[in-house]
Amino acid sequence: MTDFTIGQRWLSENETELGLGLVQNVDHRLVTVYFPACDDQRTYAKNNAPLSRVAFEVGEQIETMHGEMLKVERIEPLNGILVYMGKQTGGGDELIPVPETQLSHHLELNKASDRLFSGQIDSLRWFELRYAAMKAKEQQQLCKVNGLQGPRVDLIGHQLYIASEVGNRFAPRVLLADEVGLGKTIEAGMIIHQQLLNHRAQRVLIVVPQALVNQWFVEMIRRFNLHFSIFDQARIDSLISLDDLELGENVDIDLNNIEVENPYLSEQLVLCSSEFLAECDLNLIKDGEWELLVVDEAHHLEWSPEQPSKEYLRIETIARDTAGLLLLSATPEQLGQESHFARLRLLDPDRFHSLEAFVEEQQAYQPIAELVSQIVEQETWTSSLKQQISQYLDDVEICEDNRDRILSELLDRNGTGRVLYRNTRKNIKGFPKRKVIAHPVDNCEKYFDDVGNDLNETIAYLLHPETQYADESWTQFDPRIGWLKNFLKENRSEKILIICAHKDTAIALDLHCRFKQGINCCTFHEDMDIISRDRAAAHFADQEDGAQAMFCSEIGSEGRNFQFSHKLVLMDLPLNPDLLEQRIGRLDRIGQNQDIEIHVPFMQQSAQEVIFNWYHLGMNAFEKTNSAGSAIFKRTKAQLFDALVNHSDQSQQEALIKETQEITAEINQAMESGRDKLLELASFNQKAADQLVEYVAERDSLAPRAFMESCWDRFGVQVEDHSEKTYVIRPGDHMFIGSFPALPEDGITATYDRKTALSRDDIQFISWEHPMVSGAVDMVLSEDKGNASVCILKNKAIKAGTILMEVLYHIDCVAPKYLQAQRFLPYTAIRVLTDVNGNDLAEKVNHTNLSKQCQKIPKNTSRQVLKSEEKILRKMLASADKKADVKAAKVLDSVLTNMQVSQSDELNRLISLQKKNPNIRNDEIEFIKTQTQLLEKYLKDTQLQLEAVRVIVAV
Template sequence: MTDFIPGQRWLSESETELGLGIIKELDYRLVTVEYPAVEEERTYAKNNAPLSRVTFDSGDTIRTADEMELVVTDVNELNGLKIYMAHPKDGSPEDIQPVPETNLGHTLRLTAALDRLLSNQLSSNRWFELRIDSLNAHCRQQQSAIKGLRGPRIDLIGHQLYIADQVANRFAPRVLLADEVGLGKTIEAGLILHQQLLTGRAKRVLVVVPSPLVHQWFVEMVRRFNLHFSIFDAERLNALQPETSIKDMLAQIIEEENSPNDGADEAASNLSAASGDDNPFLSEQLILCSTDFLSECDIEQLAAADWDLLVVDEAHHLEWSAQQASDDYQRVETIAKQARGLLLLTATPEQLGLESHYARLRLLDPERYPSLEAFKEEQAHYQDVAALAGRLHDESKWDEALKQEAVALLPDMDIDESNREAIQAELLDRSGPGRVMFRNTRHNIAGFPARHVHGIPLTLPDEYKYDSDEEIDGHLHPETLFHDDRWCTLDPRVTWLENFFKQHRHDKVLVICASKNTATDLHAHCNYKLGMNVAMFHEDMDLIERDRAAAFFADDFDGAQALICSEIGSEGRNFQFAHHLVLLDLPLNPDLLEQRIGRLDRIGQTDDIQIHVPYFEQHAQEVLFRWYHEGMNAFEHTNPAGHDIYLRSRDALEPLLTGDPEYTAIEALVDDTRAITTELHTLLETGRDRLLELSSFDGERAETLISDLIAADEDSPLPFMQRIFDRYGVEQEDHSDTAVILKPGPHMRDAFPSLPEEGVTMTDNRATALARDDMQFLTWEHPMVTGSLEMMLTEHRGKAAVSLLKNPKIKAGTLLIEAIYTVDAVAPKHLQADRFLPTTVIRHLLDANGKNISQAISHDGLSQQCHKMDKPLSRKIVGSQKALLEKLLKADDISASQEAESIITAAQQKMREKQAHELARLKALQAKNPAVRHAEIDALEDQTQALEKCLDEARCQLEAVRIIVAGGD
């Protein structure tokens, strides 16, 4: 049993944050320790108190309760208490004074590994090894060439990865993502956001989307990228607004009335400043809102919220003309001027009009695109260049006329087929909006399935016949007029669906209908009355319930045959394992129809898609089906012009949906729609920008990214994380061969990063993660992994340890010191200094003479022979060898610092060369193509100066130390 004496200073091994404790009371079994730094007490059992004695030796620096720093010259003892003879640290060595340990300061700085070793704050051997493994893992992630791309739950699709790789590495990117419908603009935007946030280039992001897409974006960001946006609407905004009392309002009115006119500006300025302090948009870092909300909120307040990135989806809906801009456009423009970065998403950029295209580009860079007239003149020249680029790319053999055209544009280059890639690269650099715009089409991206539509005409039941003055929704969805599920027994669509399920027992079927009530009634009818195995998915289910339904549908063995969804089923989910899509009704919005089909029509779909549309004859549903199928061929082909076709045919369409449709009127609608579709599709095709397509996708670079990501998937963090789970008390349960269930354990001290109270299922297999939305994708970039590494490396566990070495070839009593140093630069995250100086580990293994023998014995090899040593014995060894250990480690610190200098010098050289090359490239590119912004060049120059300062201040420090003593076999 340890001898405690009142007045002695002890430290809690489990709660070092309490500071230096003082023994207050004793009895036969218990000891009470007071911790003055935090004004708390703890009572422990004497025989197993987690306490260690804190003493100092000659040469140590101590701090008194009144914050004086003294250097110990001698140590005496009186009645079990230490009396330190010491002189002021910055004073005369002759000015000696006694300092009883009761007068020591109440805080103890034990952050350094050497401090913790010499004060006997020792961790177990396992904690030490886990700390070193965490350091090495942290270093590997910093040096990854695909940083920011490996974490998202996505298919490895080349054009999406290429665009993200090109854009995300820029300072405050301002680009237009204009891939054709179905090619994944949302995924590209998410990849860019994920990388910008992970690398620190961005912290605050605002995403603005049309109201129907708010939920889709929210789900996509959470499920695919682990980005948790806060949805802002009027209700949330009101809840965040500070309350103003009537008294304050009256005082403000009186003040304004009494203020002279010439002070109005100052008053307004003060009011603005005050409102800025209470800006509700500063309450969250990641905000998602609808365009409807944008049109109603205080736009000046929103713009003033210091956004690093603004993302606007469906940007082609922002109307602008040289004479007038819409209110929505002006509001987005207000924020875009304040935000550092801007991502605009649209599937129809310049194809439907130069004016519309110019409106988007001027949001990105008003200085680069100052007027519509100048833009039109530039585009006229650019089309010639784009046409030439397309021919140079497509034609394997160049005739003399083609070469002469190329010479006219590139007189300083050797125009020859063997120089094809360099010529094309030069054309891309010199021409057009290639740096501010990316557009891929299905013409240049392969891998999509064919689509086949099957219309099923059915007789309209008498119960569905009603007056023509009903709203359009009532005509398109007649079952909504019933308040219960009686309609299921009389609706021939339900009878047809029952037979269809029976005929396709072994096929997965996705059923989408507009209404939640329709989906609920249909699910209940099929499940309980017909005894079919179907799942349900609608907006009133929470995310966990939706995930379970999607997982049940995805299960090949015991899962549901069909998933019956409300309209939300067309948003944010990947059901490409299914090949049959049943549309119980049709939306009026062509973009929404494309979204529905897009749940199955995806790159990687293995079979053709069969689209089944049951509809009522001589009814609004037939009109809509024929309008889509015969008028615009929207089922079997993507329809990027769908929204504009709808706007131009709406006046003829909608009366036919509410009245008694006549055959001749339907035929006229179909013919007119077909003509409009042909016109717009011709415009789209002739507007194809071959040069832009070529600049938007580099197959070779994309293949490299895919190969790197496939290799990264093999490096699973799960084995490492399982050791972390064991150490921190997280319970693990096998779910399957590729997944594990994690839950908070009963002995878990604190909250574990990204682990909910109800637990979570994780998989480190990409294919499983893509098929199972109810599981999270565990990668080295998952918040649970990055949070665990940060938690491990910011704690003090594992910084100092003592181990017993069992090796018969080594003489018992042999002393070894394993010292782990780190070299890094303390720098703001957005500078990404780790590109040049990632945290670098230096390992030394010293013998008793201070010789470094690390080259002879590896860390892993040594760890296999190291075993646990009891703490009392560990402390005794450290105490007896304290002088030798301090001497050897201080000498070794000099040696490690010399090694670090060469590492830092190499990093500085690498940084200067890289930054100088990039700066020269941008300046040369700007001379050819004004799409390169001055802000990019200025930012690069400022970044270089900041990096120079940070790397110059980089230092080496002892991160962890292990004392190893050889024992018996």
Template structure:
């Protein structure tokens, strides 16, 4: 039976954990199998498919799809398919016919004993490597920080907590709205990584502004080892070749006959991880893109999506189309409410249009949450609760005892049941440590005569702030005192990196030409007309500490997305009229990781609109020295007074009145935000205690790196290892390498298992248990037969020569679709036995590592003779031990099933209680819990304990 046929059952020799597969498709050179246990398909070349035909013989035990256990009496082949005549073990006369297509997908394998008794024996080193790989897989599935161990990041509490909280959800739909510099991109990357590693997501689409495409691509690779494919018009055109005349005629004939033509192939299904720009999104076929079955959609800079109740923008509608089709959604924005309540509602509406369906209802909700915010703040701040507070808490959380001892539980329930806590996360600098101080240095300069009389055009107010815009070349630089001041400043501070930002790209290019070519200064330029590669080169040149540019001159594009925290001086050659834009400019330096105080230099014209704007920011709202979440509301509240002051900058009374009005409005708005919704968000966006626990667990994971296992694998597979430095090694393919090693390029790579080294050296790979090379090495070892059976000599003077021992490793695991994450309840569990000739288990007396140190190589001819002479005893010992271990395994499986039922019931009840109080809880989440529980119960009931490796040990002198 060497030919494939539809309906046959085959077993993957390299992925036995998939269970029994069934042939579902054939062509002249390929065969496709579907594995029901994991709901996955595999396609193989017929000529070298790593498959074994599952054909049972009389006496074998089979399992049917309905769970019956039968003994085979006869096997008959009919049209290349097997039909078994089988009966229950306790009723041999009740024979029934069982086509192989009705076999269950779980199978009890005997590959290990087959190799042992057929004398396909490997060295003890291969056996030890296999055991190490089994342990590594089990430890990975048992890790409480699974999905967070691999990224190359600093261990920062609020980022880890948000990633852990959101990444563990089914199809998360949240708004990440931390202030500029708190690491939203890292939070999104951590969530993506965790969802992909734990198999909650497989297909991801990221949409970002065009200038940030390459930065996101690099960040995903460098920090998270996630390789996204960038889609643009050229890539799409390559995937959609023009229709040939032949194809067009065939399509027309089909349509004329009234038949439905075949659906066109979706080019967006060609990759699992796709990154594209908002520009591409606005021009592509949105129906095709939305139909590509996205598990997770990520949209950066979401505040750019313009929405009004009567006129949503085209960009917003396209994102809404994608958001409705995707299971999960992450929106990133630094300004959730600064653009106004309407804008904030528009973002939330993308997350859950059923929950956030009415702007008016949302306004009313926000008013009601003020009281809850006050209660939450009082509860956290008071060590002893007053009777009034307890009464108020009881009204909102009636099912929890209102006592100080239950403070954490009450707070969690209060946050869960109120506000937008489940869908909105916003941390601020005020409540997150690690930021430097900000200092502003205003430099008043005379207004140059070359610009002529000051003229304010109300229809173009920004023209007043950029008088150099009337020039078509850089000649204005010769007489503008701001340029003279900048050149003097750069000469005076030659050892410091300086970021220069101005509103217009023409201003940036003129400054670059003047300072670089006419003054001979080492400066670089960055603006929107440059392509992505050129921008990256400019940013890299600026970042180079030894030979790089002293200053980077940016247009406004430099204030979004890029991080320059290695610099400490910011020069604002002009000021924007939007406070949020100013904060984004400062945020390029004011970020976590900044090591020094930030010096903000603002050269401006005295007695000019520029001075009015500087004072408005500095004296009115202190925007240079602190963040201001109310910037947009302040702008709206002072717009008329600001325009009047800009039109008459010499009118000191008018300007002073503007400053006084701005100062009062700022204090009022900040007080309102601090007393209301922001405090509630602060409490629901960060849990310092849990964050510290995550940091501690990740630090422990760093203390047990994979280098020991990897060194064993490198030696076995022929990878050369050279020392690079104290914490780094160079890996290269060796001349005798057995086969290509996972993620090892031909030119080699440099790796480190030290987080500090990885963070300081982008060119060195961070080797963790979740690195693709390590995961690939584990799969490579376990996908082969080598190491399954071994014979070794034991040299220990305390053990009598000739003593026979058998070391057996058993794996308890559940074959289930990955998205169910059955390993949460039944992670791959290893059970070890060390039995002597009398069948006694000595595993508690000596560990695997301790035993391996005393085991030595036995020559293969002698090893084969040992197996041949002791086969009957070994068969008896292993059969008895399998029965004993099966009892231990069943107890583990039963406990896993009970834990699953308890955990799922608790989560379901929690969601039901929350749904009664908080409509943010979607019915979809509850329905998913029900489906998940039913599927998990079925798959856990079919978990099996299988022999994974065996070593026969003979004591010698």
């Protein structure tokens, strides 16, 4: 393990642009390094920190933090710190002590000109690779969809739109509430990916139900190349074990007074279950310095003004100290306005402070929703409509040509559009049809109607009569079993998902079908551990030798995706309509390419038939998504319970169906004409979504294949064809370096084609955002290889003996990552091609055409050229520096002006919006102000950096 001492200077190998780092804190496991040049801090594990010790040698020049230049004469170590004894350039003989803590924070290593004139030269191929890496970094930072191209996902408009809207914000606090099957997990993953890639966040905590932990873990790796660490109590215990405290023997230990390093700080990306969160040490996890908190299935967080749940209070405590918060819930309002308010209250407690005020505010949005509908639907606006619009927008020109701007302003200034995104199947295309098929069977006399000690228990027994038996003997006489046996035999070539309420029911059905009927099937229930569930899901998904059917308990209706199947069997029906929608949503998802068959066996003249008719005839809940289900249940609950208990009373059932139909129509009409319309318009912009899809597709067409093949060739990585559009990439026997970024020892199978990657989970998708590609770019630019080169040029049009010098520079603003200075000043490559007369030929002769005519030259010959022509070459380099300075000044002046205009526009927009939409938080406005001041400072301090020099001699 490397020895670190507070005050030492280290350089980040992966982020050299951070400048010279200063060790601030060291413990037995972690080292914290502060980078003053960009006011940033990093915490690394000591045993694998990507850091290089910076130690100058005698004779080298050093710069102090005050700008003084000294030549090192002697070096004296002092308690692990180096003290340089140096003489001032042009000064006397006095030795001035400079502790390494006083060195300049800006450091330029391996200066190209120094290597060139000392004869440390590389081949022209290394120079070309360096230029390619510079252009790759420049293009990536200029990319309009930076952060959206890398994920291995289908290019689906509404997902890209939400990810773009939210992912680019400072500290987003948003509820993602798309209907089941629209891809909330994908949206959350893309937002996380963007926030990390653009350095908006570095430490992320994801909290999900225990049943979904492994699925999220795999999805984050497979789709987003994000490696989260799963934390549970066993891991926490191991991280704070007494062995790690490094205490000596025979020491009296008072565990209550031991201060240990917070175990959550050992990883940047952490994933844990909501069950673990409910029982863990709240203070430790709260102090994890999270910058983004993600909570899946947030509707499980129960809250009331009088008695919020323990789980809710814990999330609230962590969210209060975390800048960004993403909540995922498919049922934001169906659980009632109180539940919906509870979610919004987590996002912004200052904004959503009163349930009564929230309810009143929602009612005020209905006329705005109606106005928005008229704006969208009416091609030509009446004077009356224009007057209505002007009442809400007094600073926008009211005319049809300005329709998009008016819609955008109305949606931005009203409602919860900035904190809540909800897409429904109504405004998203590409979903299959749903068809319900009823399978009435005979009633069974062996089940009893008079069971249970209270109403709820009685209804539970009526809907799930098999639970009256303590064993699986019911499978011998239940009439649904015979139907299921025939159904499975008739559909042997189909994948069939079977869901029932209780795990004992699922287990009994699996055992009966497997051992009595010889059917290849499996189970999936809450008593199985995560690994066993994943194996069962994989066995069911296997198209060749996998299970024909999978029996799920109720947990199969949340989180899992089985859209490779299109046949769903519901052995019973839940009382909660949202739970029914969750069940159907396992198959009814984006990516489903067949119509869905929903098969429902039920015993006639029983409570099962009553609830089927209530769902199907009363609210059409099987064949259409049912956003109003919870509200309908709440208003018909008493009547439904009476009908279930008195299931032989036909008139009572008919009255229930009629009442349910009327309430369903009423609620759907209210939702259609009310705030939901406003919300859905705010959640999706088809034009913007289509443009994002086009941008990402265009970026896909510019795959990094040529660049990566050059890298692999230079660094000794082996590449072989695997199949069409697919390659095997593995470390070579004689690699130039010890390891290649994101390349494991056993190699990977990869493709540059998105469709191929989506069809094969075992194949990695190589895009410009893949860690291997971004790592290769950073590696090439952080190495000195290729920054000094000499070659010959064969061109009959150029006189033999002519000398050209191709000089590469870059401008890269060294600033804290959260400022996102690259939005205004991306990494910018500047190229100068000068002759001995100081003329810049870069505009006339491009790099690619020039390189095609260049050839290698023996190193000894190169060094002779450099030595004999050093005076001329130094003059040419000085001329190139001046011309590059002029180009850089123009870029920086333009950048500074554009930044000030853009920031001013955004600040004025937010201030204006805040007067009409309290969703605009004060900290967003203050951030813009502070960001502008800091950006101005760092942009003005940006210096042109010499990157590489190539001397070209015509022969």
